[in-house]
Amino acid sequence: MEEELIYTLALTAAPGLGLIGKHRLIDNLGSAAEVFRKRKELLRLAPGTPPKLLAALDDASLLRRAEEEIEFAEKNRIRCLSLHHEDYPSRLRDCDDAPLVLFYRGNADLNALRVINMVGTRHATVYGQDICLRFLTDLTELCPDTLIVSGLAYGIDIHAHRAALQNHFNTIGVLAHGLDRIYPAQHRKTAIEMLEQGGLLTEFMSGTNPDRQNFVKRNRIVAGMSDATIVVESAAKGGALITAELAESYHRDCFAFPGRVNDELSIGCNNLIKTNRAALISSAEDFVNAMGWGDAGRKPKATVQRELFPELNEDEQRIVGLLRKRPDGLQINTLVVETDVPVNRMSALLFELEMKGVVRALAGGVFRLIG
Known part of the structure; x- marks a missing residue:
């Protein structure tokens, strides 16, 4: 090996x-x-x-x-995760441009049941900082085991990481350089805390500088390893919008917090919403409902056990078995993680199950068993 x-x-x-x-x-x-x-x-x-x-x-x-x-x-206690390693992020593995190897130091499960990223401008306002804290504080009651991903950069990234730490979420910083340094250096203290409550992840070997083009490459990992991208604040152009575009190309959900129409750092979010490239949310509850994660903070409901559908193939039976345990439904990327079925194959299976009248598609890429 x-x-x-x-x-x-x-x-x-x-x-x-x-x-x-x-x-x-x-x-x-x-x-x-x-x-x-x-x-x-x-x-x-x-x-x-x-x-x-x-x-x-x-x-x-x-x-x-x-x-x-x-x-x-x-x-340096860094793990090298090749593409087929069991701990390699399975959501990312399904992307055509997934790194062949990732370098990881930390203790969080990169294949957590729910993974989101929060991104935005490097010039976060008090409004954006408040959104990060309020969103993650409220999310602790709704989806307490969610993994929070961002890029350890100035602005929304670092505020998302710090709000995650404050609310006892595991949080992953995806870096645009090797693990022999922390950039920016001002975020070293937060990065060290994240090693005990999340971790640091990169595709770059040690000695790699945080060059401009590396940040764009980094963004695809942020988008690809997540179920959903949440843009908090963004100007008309910026890395957060690139991450949102990548999320769309990977068939992941994208959400944005709106801002005042004359605020420069809300133009990007407002445009994402206006062009239907992101769904508008104003709270953690909005997000959880859109993703179909509403039962994450509650004990599963008792369900009536049913016989497996005899006309279904083995993969379809597995999907039905998972959905039977979750009457409120599951998001497609959760099904991909749980079954280890590639996302393109999962999409085809779910389409077949819809045609057979077994499942129903809901908003946010959620699927629920019928009956």
């Missing part, structure tokens, strides 16, 4: 091919190790492989760098 991890890290660092192309190479050859072992045959086995990548695979320094990174991780 460590050998495959070394080759995967080396392939990740190799120039000449994008992440989606590297996914395809591994899928075609069966493993990252095989990509390296058969590098002389890649033009035949994987036509169109860029010459720059072929040259890079011959560079022994890639493997040495990967070995050094694993040593660094071991010394």
Whole structure:
């Protein structure tokens, strides 16, 4: 397993091919190790492989760098989660551009039953700060086990993390650099607290600087590992809107808090709502109801046990079994996590169950058993 991890890290660092192309190479050859072992045959086995990548695979320094990174991780209690590791965020795994390896230090379950991210401007106003605190304070009564994700940046990000800590939520900071540093340095104290009540996550090796383009890459992890994105405050342009766009591309729910029409830092949120790219919420209760998570803070209701539908296949039976335990319904990403069925396959299964009159689709991507 460590050998495959070394080759995967080396392939990740190799120039000449994008992440989606590297996914395809591994899928075609069966493993990252095989990509390296058969590098002389890649033009035949994987036509169109860029010459720059072929040259890079011959560079022994890639493997040495990967070995050094694993040593660094071991010394610093950092876990290296390859794409098929059981603790790799399963919601993110279903995204075409998911990182081949994640570096994680912390104690939170990245596959928690409910995961949300809160993002927004780096210039948060008192209004935005109050929303973070009020939303998460109220959420403790409704969904106390929710994992809160953000980017440890100035503004809404850090206020979301601090409000999560204050309300005893686990919270994950997704970084735009390696785990050998904290950026911005002013957030180090909060980051250390998060190691005991959540954690820090990144796709970048140690020594990677927090360069501008890395923040955009970071945003796809924030969006991809979550059931829903919540935009608190945003100007007409900004990283939060990129995260919202990514969430939509991954078929995840997106929500936004509205603001006054003449407030510069509410333009982005108001536009998301106006163009139907985000649902308007004004409270934690709005959000929980939209997601169909209304029973999360209560004990499950007793249900009448029914026989499995004989005409359903094995995957459909599993979905029905889960929905039987949750009469108020489950969100599609929760079903993906619980069954480990890829989101595209889950969508097809739920469509078939709707056609068979077994389930009903509700708002917020929630599905409920009929009858």
